[in-house]
Amino acid sequence: MSYLQHITSPTLLIDEKICRANLHRMAQKAARNGMELIPHFKTGQSKAIGAWAKEYGIKEITVSSIKMAAYFCGNGWETIHIAFPFNPLQIRKLNELSQNQKISIQLVNSEVTQLLAKKLSSTVGFFIEIDAGYGRTGVAVSDFGKIEEILRISQTSEHLQFRGFYIHAGHSYYAKDVAAIHEQNIAALNMLKDKYSTEFPNLVTRTGDTPTCSMMEDFGGIDQMGPGNFVFYDLTQAGIGSCTKADIAVALAVPVVDINPEKRTILIHGGRVHLAKDVLIEPNGEKNFGEVVMLSENGWDIPESRSFVKSISQEHGIIQASEELLQKTHVGDLLGILPVHSCMTADCMKAYLSLNGEWIDHAEGLVTFNL
């Protein structure tokens, strides 16, 4: 029985072969640079994908919340890193998890460091997050006062173990010059390592984003890389140049519910609650919420003539169809949509269907109210 026969509503397909190739390629690049690959699992959020990752030598992972950490605990990871300025309301939960699982966290201020120094009951590693220059979060790279205050407070606790410095250059997603951002990251991390490695000889440096990790070859001595999105990639990354469309490992399967031949539009069951609202702008100014691929028994194919989702509401999507697509498509068919931002689409969908017709778990598929 084909996986296609399982589908009656919007369903996120995963092509295991593509996903494994993405993991394998990045693991090889890390190895070539003598780096450890510690992928950010905010994208896949799946123990099953974690099992594939282990086959490429991946031993540690990163997550973006303690809830996601809880999902991966006890799953054989050496360390789970929570790449979010630690939320001080979750110390109790952190103490609970770190009893049985090595955890590391990120610190950006003395207030939270102080609280942790007082209240931690097990050992927890920490990175100091450095602001990569786009001002979302982190300590400014030259704010040695704050860095040293965090270090000084952490040393009052036997449970807080300094691991190193972490930069996530999220602005590389929007940047014209990914190489320049990459050079800045290398310079910042190497400067910090030089400055503090006498006192902390085991400190490591880590950088994170998918564009630099995908497009750069030389990592200038950074110890660890932590990209996330690369495990699936998406149209945004293809646009940046991090991947080709053939490297995108997930596609949303959507039922066709109506066709308007005059307007050349196809109405699909597939909207914001499935794809999320991420959008690319076409050269002619039109919006693109995802691109159509043709589904078959073996997965999907990218058609020669492009068609894309031009508008979405809560459950609906409207495809502006090429002549080729219009000819081929009937009400009741299934189409595939390559997502603009796969992390968000996966978070919306909360489960994957493999091309073998098996359901693959996602952390958010397990509902827990309050962590």
Add this chain to the structure above:
Amino acid sequence: MSYLQHITSPTLLIDEKICRANLHRMAQKAARNGMELIPHFKTGQSKAIGAWAKEYGIKEITVSSIKMAAYFCGNGWETIHIAFPFNPLQIRKLNELSQNQKISIQLVNSEVTQLLAKKLSSTVGFFIEIDAGYGRTGVAVSDFGKIEEILRISQTSEHLQFRGFYIHAGHSYYAKDVAAIHEQNIAALNMLKDKYSTEFPNLVTRTGDTPTCSMMEDFGGIDQMGPGNFVFYDLTQAGIGSCTKADIAVALAVPVVDINPEKRTILIHGGRVHLAKDVLIEPNGEKNFGEVVMLSENGWDIPESRSFVKSISQEHGIIQASEELLQKTHVGDLLGILPVHSCMTADCMKAYLSLNGEWIDHAEGLVTFNL
């Protein structure tokens, strides 16, 4: 114990009093117009909120997918209407549900009508969806050929029961002149009713959107109203003029994880996976992903000086803080965020915390893989 003590991570608060007042006010307006209020529960997606609605005389509801219909089945609703062009891959599920629950659906083409005429095993009502003019979905109001084709095919089946015409003027969300859209809806529905009521004396007309239902007083003879968002409202609706900010019934409680006094920013745990990505543009061009309210034992208060979330990523939000907010706020505090689009925030969060500290269910909190 205050509800506040339950919160350690982003949590969607619901103020039952405000929510009930919204339901009550709309039910009174419907009654004044001799209309039936059949709210669209895509916003609340909650049996508990359904129980409140019943106290204001509401007997039928609308949902946006068969999955959501399944969640509300057997919960005492006279009819559950699925306001989405019926997805022909879900006939089996429809047959299953309609054995024990009166269901109505929407039709927009002959292909799906034909399929249903062949395959339905229980009686299902249907509305013909009329394109309100913004071209998302529905039969053009003057396309009598298509309307009559759908009616003719439906009459070949003992199970397909024509109920009437449905318009959802989703474009009123973005329109300068809500009254003009409202007049168009009335004219279209009355014309169709006049034309077809001799043959179908029981046909009803229904209109849907929150802006027209909130702002208009006279509904010109339309039989039923089906707004959704009004049950919570949000900043978008307050901006349109459908409500005041004091009518917004939900707020996202978020932990403060860092404060930058120089930049006057507050970093919160609360991002796109919680609020969704809806955004309003401030008069000065800045983005607004949600507005700050102050939480207390009894709910929330709107502060005199506005502060709003100026940027978000997957888990992070950055508030541009007023002087007042900056003075009052400390790392580890909780703030409230009024959402830009409450339907999407509720769909992201999948549960509500009442001001009594009780969890209130949301349809998506029950995970079912494939419906």
